[in-house]
Amino acid sequence: MHDSHSTPARLTATATTKLPRLPLLALGLVYILAGLFFRDPWKTDDVAGLATMLTALEDGWHAWLLPKIGNMAYAQNGPLITWVGAFCIWLFSPLFELFTTPLEATLLASRLPNLLWFGIITGSVWYGTYLLGRRPEPQPLALPFGGEPTVRDYGRMIADAALLLILATVGIIWRLHETSEVPALIAFQALAFYAVARMLDHPLSGAITLGIALGAAFLTRGWIGSLPIILAVPCLFIPRSALWPAKHWLIISAVLAIVLGLLWWIPAKNFSTYWIHNWWLWNLTSFGMPQYQAVLGVLRDLPWFLWPTWPFALLAIWRWRTWLFAPHIWIPLMFLLWPFIIMLFLADAFEPEYSLMAVPAAVLAAFALPTLRRGVVNSLDWFAVMCFSLACATVWLGWIALQAGWPEQISHNIARQTRGYEAFISWSAVAMALLGTLAWIAIVRWRLHTKPAALWRGTVLSACGIVLTWLLLVTLWLPALDYVRSYREVSSHLTQALHTHQRPGECVRGLSLGTGQRASFLVFNDLRFSYSAECTLVLQQTSPDAVQAGLADFAPNSVVLWEGKRGADRREMFRLLRLDSR
Structure with missing residues (x-):
């Protein structure tokens, strides 16, 4: 094994000061609740997922088994999100109808599963990263006179950073608020990551969790959703890996995943060979040899989708290159690499496929932080402050132009995109936007005056910045967005x-x-x-x-x-x- 002096992590105990749990919980709640309720479903994935749920409730058990949109077979995904969403509508919409219209009650109930998917994502990312962060391989260099962090504090700091970085990932924030397969797909990939990390010390429970995650990914998006995990897992259990002794437990994972898939597949095939044929056709025709234009599209779109985690993920791979097969690098690297490879062979890869890279990129990025010098971390802090302050100011300026017609050029450009829209002010939404803006000012002031030594400070700024930008968009701009995107x-x-x-x-x-x-x-x-x-x-x-x-x-x-x-x-x-x- 490597000499501990070769570790690139340099950290003192003060840098792993505990991040208060209450602000972290509040940030997560604002992230998922803002923009989830009290809006119309938007095309295409958002409203298509909801339509399959409603069809299942109206048409009976065969529409639960084989997702449909009215009279149209919707053989593009598996049935799992339809099951969970339809169940929530059936259970909770009668309660919500006591306070609102049947349609609004249905919309509210249909988005409750997003809370479940978000909980699985955040829980799996935090605990999976914590399990890796407390292992001996990623521990920072022992200082001559002491003062290095404890194993527990270091693992918790890395886990907090990974969680904040997944919240800060630009590309998934919109998608996590849809009634589509994307939030569930990210959730089950995150669960698979946690399961593999768990197998390092508890092989049985990890293997069971991995089987559930793999079967659920298949039931969510067929082979496109499950193949990246299926291909990543054998690469994780190679002889040089710390997981090699637990390889025989994978039999349990495989059996469990196959059983879960067949419990749906067999009755579905017996009931409608037409639907299953279309499902197979969609899965098979989605793959092909890499096309030059498609690969260029992926390389063009991925950097903004995975911002700001991808530069740090690449940096982590480079800084920990002599520890490449250590679990804290090898496990997230395989979960990052295989979705990317699969994407190159997809005819039409886009955000649902990009989203499978979000969790492993955030985990790798978290392990890059202890390798950065203090001056670099401070520079990144200021970049986050300037970037998100400018973004928030832009959202406010655009809203003022929409309402007041000034500045004229901005107002003219907005009017072209919202033709026929009659602007109005929702004072409750403005109040929430103002509270969010004041909270951002307070966070920036905290960074200026206290000069915290904790390494998570930059990730807090990035996560709070993206959450504030999202909050402003779904409060100030929600009526205009509904007008433009709703039918x-x-x-x-x-x-x-x-x-x-x-x-x-x-x-x-x-x-x-x-x-x-x-x-x-x-x-x-x-x-x-x-x-x-x-x-x-x-x-x-x-x-x-x-x-x-x-x-x-x-x-x-x-x-x-x-x-x-x-x-x-x-x-x-x-x-x-x-x-x-x-």
Whole structure:
């Protein structure tokens, strides 16, 4: 084993001063609660997940087994988020209906699972990193006259830093507030990371947890969700790894994961070979040989999605390069590397796939912190202060321009994106935004005046900065965001048009209707669209340019009964047509 003098970590006991638990808990609650409730579902993943839950409740057990959006088979994911979300709606929406409308009660209940997923993510990241941080390999250099941190304090400091860094990760904050597969996918990957760390000292409980995490990842997003974990695990149990003695416990993990998958797969296959065929087709066609443009897209998007953790993750790999096979580097490295490799072979990799890199990047970044010099840490502190202060000022300035029309150029640019929106002020939202801003000023003042020695200070600034920016966006800007991204209004207008024009027993067929649009019309007004060619009413999704050029004409004798679109959308519109039934 390596000589302890080769460790790159240099730390004193004062740098591992305990971070108070109450502020950490408050920060986590603000993070997940802000923007989770009291907003409309937005297309596509957010509203599609909710639509599968509602369809399951309305259509019975077969829609629980095989996720659907109304009449459309939604064979892109597994059924797990549908199960959990539908159960929460069934259990809690009657309670919420005592205080609000049935639709709002459903929206509130559907987002309760996000609290569960967030709890699994934060708990797994903290405890998994703590288990790695208290091992002998990552301990800092022993000082000649003492004063180095205790093993417990050092592990807790690293775990706190990893938790704050996952909160500070820019790309996942929006996604963790969706009723989609993404929060669950991150949760089960974080659980798999914790399980592997647990197997270092408690192989049985770790193996059971790993099997559950792997099976749940498969039930959440099929092979795309589970393959990165499946490929990472064998690489973790190589002979040079500290996990090698626990390798035989993986049999329990494998059996448990397979059983969980088959408990759904067998009845699903027996009930609908069509749905399962589409599910297999979607999984298989998602993979292919790497394409130049797709790889460039991944390399372009990942740096902003994983900001600010990825530079520190790379730095950790470099600084601990002589300890590469030590568990605190090798375990998060494999969980980081395999999602990236899988992404290169995906035809359309985007944020759901990027999100699998967030947890291991945060853990690796945390182990880079003890290797940094004090001057570098101070510079990063000031960068966080300036960056997020500027971001918050920008959000406030944009809101003032939206409300007051000044500065004129900014107001003009915002008006182009929110055409038709009538600005109004919600004083309760403004009060919350002001409280958040004052809290940020207090944190900056604390950093200026107390000059804390604790190594977690920079991660606190980054996490608080991103949470404040998010809080301002979902308080000051939520009505405008709902206007731009929600289908509530156009769905209501379509429902009125159908009440006027639809004859008794007449079905409506969807033409070129996207998944997000189908899901939105189902969620807001319970509208379902048939695939039958016998339908004489057709809802067509097209664009104003296509209509103007005559490219949207569907049938020579069709009559346009209604046209509508979202107020700010210049590229999408809907037409309700009646076909000549002769």
